[in-house]
Amino acid sequence: MSDPGTPGVSVVICAYTEDRWEDVLAAVASVRAQSRPALETLLVVDHNRDLLERLGKEYEEADDVRVLANTGPRGLSAGRNTGIAASRGEVVAFLDDDAVAERDWLKHFAEAYDDPRVMAVGGRTEPAWASGRRPAWFPEEFDWVVGCAYRGLPRGRVRVRNVLGGNASFRREAFDAAGGFATGIGRDGDERPLGGEETELCIRLGRARPDAVLLIDDRAVIHHRVPEVREHFRYFRTRTYAEGLSKALVARSVGAKKGLESERRYTTRVLPAGVARGLRDALLARPGGAGRAGAIVAGVLTAAGGYLVGSVRARRGGVTFSVAVVAEAGRD
Incomplete structure (x- = not known):
């Protein structure tokens, strides 16, 4: 039962493999315990x-x-669109299939929608490392590589350009205004770990509804499992390259000025500070300092390479995407 005056929230969890069976059950259990x-x-x-x-x-x-069952093409975007279309809530929240939400996750989401201008609210995603602790070389500035909140994101409840898809919610009106998640951007069952579909949607939403407010509330916390294979530099390199490819698609869809606005600030302010911090730690003989500085540089170069390749492919017409219309589906 929803609290009086607060919107009903439908939670969508997209799953694709039996390898995550226990994770999926845990994700559902965490929603039930809200x-x-x-x-x-x-x-x-x-x-x-x-x-x-x-x-x-x-x-x-x-x-x-x-x-x-996902009624669209293979991939996370179409799966989310299927969930949106079938849902009944005034707000639709998304939780990764390998994450668990803290007890007040939905409470913090719902409270933000007391303001009718708020069209989306995201939360904070913390990594749950398979090894039990963060690898010494892995920079917090790149926690987005493993689907988590990263150093450089604003703290508290603040206005943002886009929310992060694995821990996010949208008012149903947002999909009325902007349509659903674009297919052809993000993960589609291929081995390459693409992303960016939530960024593209949020920018589209801002254009369709210039008065829309999008927030991140870091009290809305989930814990995202990071498997051992993703703790290695090989995955780091693959994921940063794929992010560059994804950003090229986002820029093609909504324009480079808006599509890369936050990324420019991140690259020119957050990452240089991270390199300096890593080098300082190396000079002080602290574990992993040099590795973190090197990983930041490598991540930037690899992402830039992916962006260049993706931009060339987009200009040649080698990639396509489409936006689903889901606004009226599934309503009582």
């Missing part, structure tokens, strides 16, 4: 019949969980 209950949880399965059937059996007697 201090401010969700209206419903929608589990959207991305073109995996075995997982769809297994989750269907797991929750067949649950009145608060629905298991759905």
